[in-house]
Amino acid sequence: MKNHVWRPLYVALGIVAMILVARELYVPKDFGIHERGYMYGWHRKSDETYWKNFKVKYKTSEYCKGCHEDKYADIKGSPHGNIMCENCHGPALGHPADPPTLTIDRSRELCVRCHSYLPYKTSGRGKIRGINPETHYPEAECVMCHYPHNPKREAKK
Template identity: 65%
Template sequence: MKSHVWRPLFVAVGLVALILLARHVLVPKDFGVGERGYMYGWHREGNEAEWKAVTVKYRTTAYCRECHGEKVESIGRSPHGAIACENCHGPALGHPKDPPTLTIDRSRTLCIRCHAKLDTPSSGRARIRGINPETHNPGAECSLCHDPHHPNLEELKRHGQT
């Protein structure tokens, strides 16, 4: 065969050999090893202790319910019930000891993530009422007019049902 066939073949074989050598040097010996081979994907037995030492930053709504049961039940019945408390109130790591109260994100950008009007409503997200953030009270926090724990309250007031 001519050299124009052999040269690319040698380059390809060389690249494969280089990748296998790099894998042998860089990938830990216990990577993916388990009773049934690569059953756990990116699992590595050698760093289990490291992962057990990692402090979990976020809790669950069940953690919030322990002290704030009434609030959790109330918001659970609202359209915002599917949103985890920590999306607005920040991570509960160390709460209630340090900090005694959580930081509340009252920024417009938090609300606009879901409530910006969609130009091309083609997903389930289109069912959420949207606003134009440039014309709807620009610069004001949404919580000045809207209660995120009772998002339907304003609509009920408009229809005289409260």
């Protein structure tokens, strides 16, 4: 057959070759199907490490206990014992090195998350002692009268 008949074939083969070369260069070596197979497993293996190395911010109350054992014991024996320190004190991050002090949330908004009374008998919420934030000393901060580490005790002046 004549040469001009074959020419389109070379063009097509050239395109395929270019795609294969580009794929070889662009797709990372660790890209593959891995453990979960063809349907759900396609990924770069190294991305798992990215997520495993994500920074932990909340260190839990056990971390706080290391230095603040008195405070830990104080709250653990109270009705607020189930609330972890960092819910109000903010995430520990690298404390005490960085940051040296934590920002404590003493706002009414924090307390009324649970203590704004809602009449939901079919939920745990209905069993929590609560107030109406609009009528219960709306101008005052809760911590002026209530001691958050132990609500049974009076506020520290």
